[in-house]
Amino acid sequence: MLQQLKKHFPSLQSYKKTPTEIDDKLTWFIAENGQIISIDPSEITEKDSALLHIFLKPYQHNFPPMTKAEKLWQQYIQADGELPIIENMFRLIFFQIPPDQLQPADFKDALNQLFEKEMIILWESETEGVIVDKELTDYEEDISLEEIIDILMSDLYIKIRFFVSPYLTELRQAKHYYNQLTSQASIVFSYSEHNVISYIEAIPYLLIDQLTPKLRDDLQQLIPQEFQHDKGFLKMMEVFLKSNLNVSVAAKKLYMHRNSFQYRIEKFKEKTGLDIRNFHHALTVYLALLVK
Structure with missing residues (x-):
């Protein structure tokens, strides 16, 4: 047409x-x-x-007018040549908001009020975009992204999700991570229910998405059905890995008795032959559960 x-x-x-x-x-x-x-x-x-x-x-759009800083960053992420050297580190935060529930201008106003400064937002659509988050100065208060997203969702009554790049030191990295975040966010959000997901945390999801159908099937076969459908076990595995395979730390985070945690580990080992206290076994099991 x-x-x-x-x-x-x-x-x-x-x-x-x-x-x-x-x-x-x-x-x-x-x-x-x-x-x-x-x-x-x-x-x-x-x-x-x-x-x-x-x-x-x-068609009529509802985007706020682009600021001078936003136009400059738009040039940075599209540039192929030399870029200026910057002093402070920065990170890119891909965000997603539900359709037809909030105007882009209202979302930006909420961010500006929360951070008490003009935020840099590069819109991909009326529901998605990327925030350029510069490293804080010694005089600014550090607020975690988890706190920020909780405040926004509470104030705006909508679901918001963040996919966050590492802190970057060179402008030439901006284009790469901008493209990675915008192209991979849908994959990452399909594997995780967390509202804030870092790029490092997302790597297992991206690896899983690249697997051949045969290898995906082989991984699934390692885990009995009773564990594949156990959301509590998946959560236990996630916390266990993030706790450096420390049973006591993981049990405390999950408000479980250490003996109960050990019992679940032993029960799983009996049925599968996999001991998740071993790093390679733990990682394999976690990837297998993500496939499911």
Whole structure:
């Protein structure tokens, strides 16, 4: 359809992602598949307009105007050449909010109020984008992302998710991690229910997604069905790995008695031959449960 429209409207442009800056001099439409289209109104007759409105819907965006800093960072993540040296570290935070529940401008206002400064947001769509989070100065208070997302969800009454890059020291890294976060977020969010997921924590999910069907099946066969469907056991494995395979620490975090934790480990070992107190066994079991 677009090719046919292009023949009739030479100025027609289509966009793979939602443009964050709209030229008000153009006429904008959105197709059923979500693709955004712009056409020079001088090419549209009254009859053309009536026909276009049958197949397309008028489009109006709700993005706040881009700040000077946001335009600069947009250039950084698109650049292929030399970039300036920066003094402070930064990280990129991909976010996702539910559709039709919050306007982009309102979300940005909430962030600005929470951080008490103008935040840099690069929008991918009206529900997704990337926050550029610069390293705090000695005079700024450090608030964890978990606290931030809890406050936002409480104030805005919506579900919000973050996928967070490591702290970066060079601008040339921005483009790589920006592309990684935006392309892999849907995969990561499909494996984890956490609201905040770091890139390091996400690596097992990304590895699982790359496995061949045969290897995925082989991994699943290692774990009996009773454990595959046990969400409590998956949580226990996750906490155990994050506790450096320390039974006492993991049991404390899960509010379990150490003996109860040991009992579950021994029961699992009896049925599978896998001892999750061994790192390689633990990692294999965790990956197998993620496959499920």
